[in-house]
Amino acid sequence: MVDATNFYFQSYEQWRHAITVKCHINLTPEYTRSRIASLRDSNERHTKEFTAKYGEAYLMQVIEWFARAEQES
Template identity: 70%
Template sequence: MNDHNFYFQSYEEWRHALTKRCNIDLTPDYARKRIAALRNSNDSHTKEFSAKYGQAYLKQVIQWFEQAEQGH
């Protein structure tokens, strides 16, 4: 079941959720680690994420981590 209301609609919304609600320090190093994990199709968390939210949203989240890695 894909609940599109759960999806973040913008980078700012996504970043706010990670840094403020989840209290994650979104450093370039953290972003690089998450990008590597999300690009690993054999990673169990990535498989679960993709199955739950779809490939398009997975790609969007990777792009947001790439943006965070660049310090934006």
């Protein structure tokens, strides 16, 4: 089982800061929708790798963060 306390992002605010400030990615509705679709595709290679590394629960958390970012845009 994956220990979620060791993840880099413990909150939406940390995650959003990393995406928008450190990575200079604009969380537009189009971008967030494409990321959500990709992360929900269990056959997508990157989604498989993400899930294997971080676990299903963290995958779902990140999808929720993208959904929140879409609502805020």
